[in-house]
Amino acid sequence: MLNRFEEWLLKQQIGYLGARDEQQNATINHILVKANLLTYCVLTILMFVSLIWDLSHGAMLTLGTFFLILTQLINGVYTARLVRKAAVDQTEFYDMPTYQAALKQLKVRSVWRGINWAVGMFIWLTIVIPFIQQRPTDASWTLAIIWGVSGIIVGVGSYFRKKKDLHLLRE
Template identity: 25%
Template sequence: MMKIEWKERVYNSFVGTMSERDEYQKQEINKELSVAGIGLWWLNMLIMLIMLLVDTMNHTISIGTILIFLSNMIYTNYLTFKFKKKGLNETECATKEEYLQHKKTLRKAGLKAGILWGFQMFVFMNYIFPYVGSEEISISLFDVVLWSCAGGFFGLTMYIFGLWNLKRLY
């Protein structure tokens, strides 16, 4: 009971209200807060990338880069844990056809995620970071195979995590 009251006080203070809001107002406030939270997370990720590039140029690693990385990971893991605990990340499938359709969609999304992640890592690790760090840019067959396999593993992992969130109701 004390925890709920504390959360409600922080919520009202953050929103700038003195009294309880009705359900519609709370829903709209939560929608705006969630969009702002997602936007700030992406901005935070962009800032982390810029800090990492600056650290690479200077051949150092700063405490700011480490702290922003940790804050991003804590935020993401907190949300993942809370969504999982409350079942908010589950997709309910009423029929076998619906399940197979979601599975097909997940397969495509996993393949796309794996290809994009593998390509992005290949470009960053073999072009951007060596260039920014004033190092020699060299590409070998090993690098292509490495990031292709890593992308495949990443895509497969995303597909499996997606399957775990499908809930069969039939």
């Protein structure tokens, strides 16, 4: 049933009548991926703008902001589930040096992901949101340590999650 619904949506969105060949399907999928990424970025920006607007006007969270956040969450979970189900996030390596280079790159990315998470959350929750709400900032060493530890957890978790997607194939 879902495949028929998706086919109907594609026909309505793209505007074709008959069956598509493999090249046309690949092109349609490529265009839709780019459109989804662009929409994801625009929704993220709108979500932050809406959140800042809500906070600056005294509201904690309006229905519109909630729906933007919910849409992002559903889209992210749905996309991640389909990517994992199709196993397109799996990478195979045939020699040890290439595999080790990929692991090193993954470690660096994971460290940066953890730092980005910790610094971003610390700044947003202790400086930006209080500033928008016109109340004093509540930055402290305790909060910096808490967000630093959470950044370590996010970085380590990210590393081990993505390491499962790297496979060294031995002959």
